[in-house]
Amino acid sequence: MANVAMAVSEIMPISLIFSFPEKKYAAIATATPSRAYLIRRVTISPISGIIDLGAGALESICLYSTNEEIMRITYHASIDPDVIKTYKLRNTDERQFDFYLMCYLNSPDGWSQDGYSFEQTEHGHVHIRLSSTATIDKACGFSGQKLSCAILGGTKMYLNAERWFHGAKASKLDLENYRQYMVSHEMGHILGKEHVKCPGKGSKAPIMLQHTLGIGECIPNTDVKG
Numbered sequence: 538m539a540n541v542a543m544a545v546s547e548i549m550p551i552s553l554i555f556s557f558p559e560k561k562y563a564a565i566a567t568a569t570p571s572r573a574y575l576i577r578r579v580t581i582s583p584i585s586g587i588i589d590l591g592a593g594a595l596e597s598i599c600l601y602s603t604n605e606e607i608m609r610i611t612y613h614a615s616i617d618p619d620v621i622k623t624y625k626l627r628n629t630d631e632r633q634f635d636f637y638l639m640c641y642l643n644s645p646d647g648w649s650q651d652g653y654s655f656e657q658t659e660h661g662h663v664h665i666r667l668s669s670t671a672t673i674d675k676a677c678g679f680s681g682q683k684l685s686c687a688i689l690g691g692t693k694m695y696l697n698a699e700r701w702f703h704g705a706k707a708s709k710l711d712l713e714n715y716r717q718y719m720v721s722h723e724m725g726h727i728l729g730k731e732h733v734k735c736p737g738k739g740s741k742a743p744i745m746l747q748h749t750l751g752i753g754e755c756i757p758n759t760d761v762k763g
């Protein structure tokens with residue numbers, strides 16, 4: 538993230554103004570304690586990321602692709618009760634999870650580059666769950682590797698809570714970038730994409746590589762187009 542200029546208004550909800558020197562699309566989303574929402578679309582460059590303002594858990598913004606919407610995918614998201622209990626999550630944590638999903642799914646580095654847009658609706662087509670390793674192992678036939686999974690071409694996505702909160706060292710990504718990777722990777726499966734290998738030393742790790750298990754000679758990456 539570079540060249541970010543922002544001004545924070547003194548009235549609530551917090552609004553932020555970005556200034557980028559080039560390119561098109563991307564916009565700003567912000568969140569209040571009650572809900573995450575898109576406040577305005579602006580014309581700025583496709584740089585992805587989330588900025589935490591620090592004052593409150595939900596006062597976050599992200600850049601949001603406004604690419605031509607060729608295919609709109611709706612989803613709904615939930616956090617499993619055992620995860621809420623284990624991590625002592627509050628309602629605001631659930632809203633923040635929603636907000637992050639919205640940001641990662643619509644990131645200019647994400648599948649928007651293939652013309653997809655993602656919208657959270659009450660009965661959205663894809664169900665994204667934040668689940669425990671035990672739940673995921675049972676649903677997806679894994680055994681203890683703390684993986685996430687999604688049904689190829691399907692509508693069910695399980696994000697591993699342990700990875701969501703702690704990341705994966707082998708990915709060489711920091712936590713926020715790892716989260717972006719895991720959401721993009723699993724959505725890739727929903728879009729029918731299968732695993733690939735690292736193409737070679739020094740290449741950016743493809744998003745459909747299993748970063749959680751290590752990226753080999755590839756370099757860390759969160760852009761679905763590499």
Ligand SMILES: [Zn+2]
Nearest residue numbers: 722726732747
């Ligand atoms: Zn996978």
